[in-house]
Amino acid sequence: MKKISCLLLATLTASMMLFGCGDSDENTTSQNSAPTEVVEMSDIGLTTTEPTPSEPIEQVSDDELPAGYVRSSLTNLPVTEDVYLHRPVAIMVPMDRVAQPQYNISNAGVVYECLVEGSITRTMCIIEDWQDLDKIGNVRSARDYFIYWSFEWDAILLHDGGPFYINDLIAQETTHNISGRGFRESDRSAPHNEYYSADIVNEYCEANNYTLWHRTEIWDEQHFNFAPNGGQTDLAADYSDALEVHTVDLSICYPVTDSTFVYDEETNLYYRYIYGEPHMDAATGEQLSFSNIILQHTYGESRDDHDYRIYQCHDDTRDGWYITNGHAIHITWEKTTDYSATRYYDDNGNEIEMSTGRTMICVLQDGGSGHLDSIFLDSTGAEVAH
The missing domain is CATH 3.50.90.10 (YerB-like)
Known part of the structure; x- marks a missing residue:
């Protein structure tokens, strides 16, 4: 980059x-909030129930920028x-x-x-x-x-x-x-x-003197390890144990929203569904879609009577799955400091190379499981059944 x-x-x-x-x-105490203005609106949602299709990611090489x-x-x-x-x-x-x-x-x-x-x-x-x-x-x-x-x-x-x-x-x-x-x-x-x-x-x-420009002492400029020249990652070619995955079903661990992603071979994107329907953007008419999906397993528990959750954000012992272009591989992840990027590694210890495009990161606490197509994953991210 x-x-x-x-x-x-x-x-x-x-x-x-x-x-x-x-x-x-x-009911938290406010130190910077102010009364909000109420605006009357006649347009309250989408004008069509048909999602606007996303375009495939167009590759632009570095010398073509x-x-x-x-x-x-x-x-x-x-x-x-x-x-x-x-x-x-x-x-x-x-x-x-x-x-x-x-x-x-x-x-x-x-x-x-x-x-x-x-x-x-x-x-x-x-x-x-x-x-x-x-x-x-x-x-x-x-x-x-x-x-x-x-x-x-x-x-x-x-x-x-x-x-x-x-x-x-x-x-x-x-x-x-x-x-x-x-x-x-x-x-x-x-x-x-x-x-x-x-x-x-x-x-x-x-x-309030908040800078709009990145702070060099904080910003991790190289966050993800992307494919060169704006390209895509072919897990099937790079990993002999890559799984073919067209549906990522998280309805077990996210039982209210039934979050699900379905792969489209024409666009090479995973389209997001919630409540059994396309997850839509009311401003653009687009269904949310992603080139990359990361399932990040972590320690989590309920912290009080409200069932507010807590997660272990800093760790180097946990695993997950990386999914792109119709395939998935098992990964591990680490985050070492508050402002450092979370890094994702394959089972050989190499940082994964990610496809150009948007990324969805689904954090699954212990006890949370899901399906990659017909493959059931337990709470550690392991493949346990077909």
């Missing part, structure tokens, strides 16, 4: 300031140097049925999903090219493990409060978050009707 840290150093400004989390359904373009650290796709140098946003997005559909989440280069309480999941969408978006979300509360994952991308966290477990992380000087500052619309009932916009993010960051 082309290195442009020199450009970053020229544009960085100091931006360390302390802020707490905002009001939410978790247009002037002023580099490769995204999130997707390996061409982006402008300006987008590359700007920090992404990490927005907390609810998966409740009544919260569907969301807006502009298909712009995310990386999406994380895991259980947050009971059997319901929440996602965090990492969006790098957000400056032209006037409606992002909806948005809900944060969790401490999502905050650790947002640290990996030097992201500006967008949320609305969270349980007190997040307070110590939010209080760190290096944590840049915006809580409870979204606008509300009348398209659905609270708390699922709060959204963010680029204007809100820019105005808040300027007012």
Whole structure:
């Protein structure tokens, strides 16, 4: 990947300031939230039930990159140097049925999903090219493990409060978050009707001395190990034990949303389904789709009477699966510090080479299992039955 840290150093400004989390359904104390504006809306959802098909990932070699373009650290796709140098946003997005559909989440280069309480999941969408978006979300509360994952991308966290477990992380000087500052619309009932916009993010960051530019002392520029020249990874050619996988069924470990991914051989993408239906973006009319899926097994447990979850984000002993282009391999992963990237390795100890395109990371706690086609996986990620 082309290195442009020199450009970053020229544009960085100091931006360390302390802020707490905002009001939410978790009744946390607000230090930076303000009353949200309610906007009347007549258009409350999709205009069509037919998903707009995604286009196959077009390979652009390094020597074909247009002037002023580099490769995204999130997707390996061409982006402008300006987008590359700007920090992404990490927005907390609810998966409740009544919260569907969301807006502009298909712009995310990386999406994380895991259980947050009971059997319901929440996602965090990492969006790098957000400056032209006037409606992002909806948005809900944060969790401490999502905050650790947002640290990996030097992201500006967008949320609305969270349980007190997040307070110590939010209080760190290096944590840049915006809580409870979204606008509300009348398209659905609270708390699922709060959204963010680029204007809100820019105005808040300027007012509170949050830099919009990547911080070189924090940003891990080489996060994923992508295929060269914007290419795709062929697991079947590289690994003799690669499994053929057309359906990733996580309905056992995510029993409310029934999260499932179905492979399309024409686009080489895995299309996401929740509640038995395509997971749609109301702004674009697109079904969410991914070039890469990572199943990341980790230690997790319920931490209180609310069944709020806790996960072991820092570890080097756990495994999972990497899935791309119709095949899957067994992997291990490690995360050593708060701001370091999570690294993924094959069974030979080599860092996996990932396909160019969007990535979905599904975190599965102990006891969580799923199916890769007809293959049942136990809670450790092992293949146990056909």
